[in-house]
Structures are given as C-alpha cells and as structure tokens.
Amino acid sequence: MNLLNLTTSAPTTNHLAPRASVAPVSRPLLVAARDWPRELLAREPRLAIYGALLLVLLAPLALAWGVDDRVLRGANVWLKPMKFAGAIALLALTTAWFVGHLPVLQRSARSIDRIVWLLIGAGSFELAYIVFQAGLGEASHYNVGDAWHAAMYSLMGLGAVTLTATQPMLAWQLYRHPDPSLPVAYRQAVLIGLVLTFVLGAGVGGVLSARQPPDGGATLPFFGWALKGGDLRPAHFLGIHAEQVLPLFGFAVASLHLKGPQRWVGLATAFYVAVFAFLVTWGLSASDHPVDPAGLADLERRAQYRHPGTDHRHPRQRGHPAPASPGDSARGPGHRGCEPASAASATEATLATSESARDVNTIGTFAPSTSPAHSAPPM
Numbered sequence: 218m219n220l221l222n223l224t225t226s227a228p229t230t231n232h233l234a235p236r237a238s239v240a241p242v243s244r245p246l247l248v249a250a251r252d253w254p255r256e257l258l259a260r261e262p263r264l265a266i267y268g269a270l271l272l273v274l275l276a277p278l279a280l281a282w283g284v285d286d287r288v289l290r291g292a293n294v295w296l297k298p299m300k301f302a303g304a305i306a307l308l309a310l311t312t313a314w315f316v317g318h319l320p321v322l323q324r325s326a327r328s329i330d331r332i333v334w335l336l337i338g339a340g341s342f343e344l345a346y347i348v349f350q351a352g353l354g355e356a357s358h359y360n361v362g363d364a365w366h367a368a369m370y371s372l373m374g375l376g377a378v379t380l381t382a383t384q385p386m387l388a389w390q391l392y393r394h395p396d397p398s399l400p401v402a403y404r405q406a407v408l409i410g411l412v413l414t415f416v417l418g419a420g421v422g423g424v425l426s427a428r429q430p431p432d433g434g435a436t437l438p439f440f441g442w443a444l445k446g447g448d449l450r451p452a453h454f455l456g457i458h459a460e461q462v463l464p465l466f467g468f469a470v471a472s473l474h475l476k477g478p479q480r481w482v483g484l485a486t487a488f489y490v491a492v493f494a495f496l497v498t499w500g501l502s503a504s505d506h507p508v509d510p511a512g513l514a515d516l517e518r519r520a521q522y523r524h525p526g527t528d529h530r531h532p533r534q535r536g537h538p539a540p541a542s543p544g545d546s547a548r549g550p551g552h553r554g555c556e557p558a559s560a561a562s563a564t565e566a567t568l569a570t571s572e573s574a575r576d577v578n579t580i581g582t583f584a585p586s587t588s589p590a591h592s593a594p595p596m
Contacts (some may be wrong), residue, residue, distance in 0.1 A: 247468070257310060260317025261324065263333050264309045271306035271344070275299060278348075287354045290432060292441055294351045297358075301347050304457075305340040308380065311460055312336060315387055315407060323394045332383045332390075339379040346373060359429055374426050381419040384411040384460055402478030406467025409486050410460040417456030417493055421500075425449040449500035455493050463489060 248256050257265035282295040312332070316324055323329065346369060350357035361367040388411035395404060430448040442450050466485045470478045 256317075257313050261313035261329075261333065264313035264316070264336065267337050267340075268306045268309035268313065271302045271309065271340075274302050278302060281351075289354070289356055290441075291436075294354055296439075296441075298344065298348045298351050301344055305344060305380070307461070308457075309336060309340065312383065312387060315391065315411070315460075315464075318391060318396050318399060318404075318407070319394050320396075323390065326390075328386070328390055332386050335379055336383045339376040339383075343373055343376045343380070370426075374423075377422055378419050381415045381422075381457065384414045388412050400467075400471035400478070402470045402482050403464065403467040405479055406463045406470075406482045406485075407460075409482070410463035413459035413463070413486075413489070414457055417459060417490075418453060419456075421449055421452045421456055421493075421497055425453055446499050446502045449497065452493055452496035452500050455489075455496060459489065 254265070254269070257268075278295055278299045282293050282299065285293070285295060287294045316329060316332075319329070347357045350360070357373070358370070361370050388408045391404070391411075392408060428449060430450060431443045431445065435444040436442060437444060440450070440454075442448050463482070463486060467478075467482050470481045475481055
C-alpha cells in the first residue's frame, strides 16, 4: 500500500454528516516532504503563505536571541516570540491542510474566508505585541501594571480565544461538507481534534491567564515549565495541539486497517482528555499564584539584596543615585557589596515603594525571578 497517496478505493458510508455536498476532489492524506509547500498552497494559499512567513520570521528572532542577553523570568526575552511564531505557524498550516478536505467550491466560500482572516488577524496581533514587548525588554503576558498594558493583555486574551475559535468553525464546515473518500476514522479524529483545541485549549487558557506559574525551581528545557507542579502551561499545550495529535492517530488507525477504527479513535480521545485532566489537576496542585498587578512582592524581594558592580534598577529609576550601604565608603568608591536590605538606607525603601507601579512594566506582573540577574538589564 502506498502511504503517500492514502485514500479509500471506494467511498465509505458517511456517518458524520447530515447530507452530501458538492463532489470533492480528494487530496492525498500524506505527501512527501518535498511536496508539502505545493500541497499546502493548493489547499489554502493564504494560510500556507502566512505560515511560511512566520517560519521565516524565526530566523531573525533566533538571531536576536543570540545577540541579546536580556532575560525575563530567567528566559531570554526573545524566546517567547520564537515559541509563539512557531505555534501560530503550525496552527495556520494545520488549518490550511484541513481546508483542503473541503469541496473545491466550498474552499472559496465566505465561511472559509472568515476563518482565514480571523486566524491571520488575531495571530498577527498577538505576535506583533509579543515581539514589541520583547524589544522593550518588558513582559507581554501578565503585565497589567497600568491601563495601557492591562488593556493590551485583555486584547491578547480576546485574540487567543479568536485563534482557537476558528477551529470549531472549520470543524462545522467539514461536518457539513464531508469528503466521503476519506477514511471515516480519520474524519472523526479531525472533527474531534478541532473541537477539543477550542474546548480544552481556550478553557484552560482562561484559567491560566489569571494564574501565574511558579517562579524558580527545576524547569523543562526550552519550554520553561515548572517540574514541581502548579503550572498549567503543559495542560494548555496539550489542549491546543489536539488538532494535530488526534488526526495523526486517526490516520494511523486508517492506514493500519485496525478493526473498529472509530472505536480506536474514541478510546484515544478518552485517553487524551484523561491526560489533559491530570495535567490540569497537577497544574492546580501547588499554592495559587495570582497575577500581581502592582509588582510589590517582586520589588520587596529585589530590595533584599544588592549585587556588586551592577545597577539592576528600572531605567526610570536610574536617575536616582543608588544608595550606598554603611560599609561601602570603607571599601572605596564605586564598590557595591552584597548586603541584605537591613543594611540599606531608608531612601532605597522609599524609592522602591514610590516606583512600584511603574517598575512593573519592565519586570512584568507575572512575578519575575527573585534574582536581579533575571530582570531585564538597563537598555
């Protein structure tokens, strides 16, 4: 059997749609890697081009990561833009692939146009703001220290919901206009995966938007997820990628000709949701970490130590002279020790309090690291 052009030899009975549609032109379920660009362009050119541009954008973002050593919460400021560019690109390309399962005439319908432009518009807004904030060395997520950043964070939440909402919209079109030449198990897995992307991904995303992951401790490389629990990001990741995992499983079931393929898809869905529920429970297991709009907790921690030779204050604070500890004069000019805050002057405590609301725009309200080395250095 040729897996590069897997279709059924005869149309199968459609149990997933209420009526037949315009006779579709069946496209292969799997193509050689060298043919992916051509196939995606044939399915949905706008999303294919958009996804490709986002992948190209990864190159300058990676370059910025290599030359810019600023960090937020222990991670380079350009890591988040890279991850989001890759995630939105994958979403766009996956959507383009599934649009190709629709009849030719339906691919140019207004309903598909809405899906395409909602995805491109919401994805571009999300990524543009994240890149903009990274350039400033400031947090994009959980940054609600003033009216501007609070409004932008709310708009980001709306954009994230819009992105995931395009997937059940596409599922509805695939349900109404099925391709009977595709294996039933695969079509079932596609519909379930698209719906779960919204239900699970957006569902836990709403909780995550108001709950800060824990800071410090062991983390998963690259992703930065806390390994000690209390982090909902793994559950969010699993939720939004249901549209890739479950259809791939459905394709595998169809290609292996397993008995009861739809039952296998149902079992896989139940297992997927069970793992998701476990990750949600694990993410909620630790003590709550609500958003800290004033950033007072972080400023209090940062005021406890002053590291030698480096002024880690916000650029707006650098106009104020750094207060010296009682022992600095004895060690010579320019020397800054590493004494606890008990040795700092009252001026420093007053400054930290008066500047707390403004400083949060750089450190982010998502409780940055307790170490000044994890804050964005002066620009």
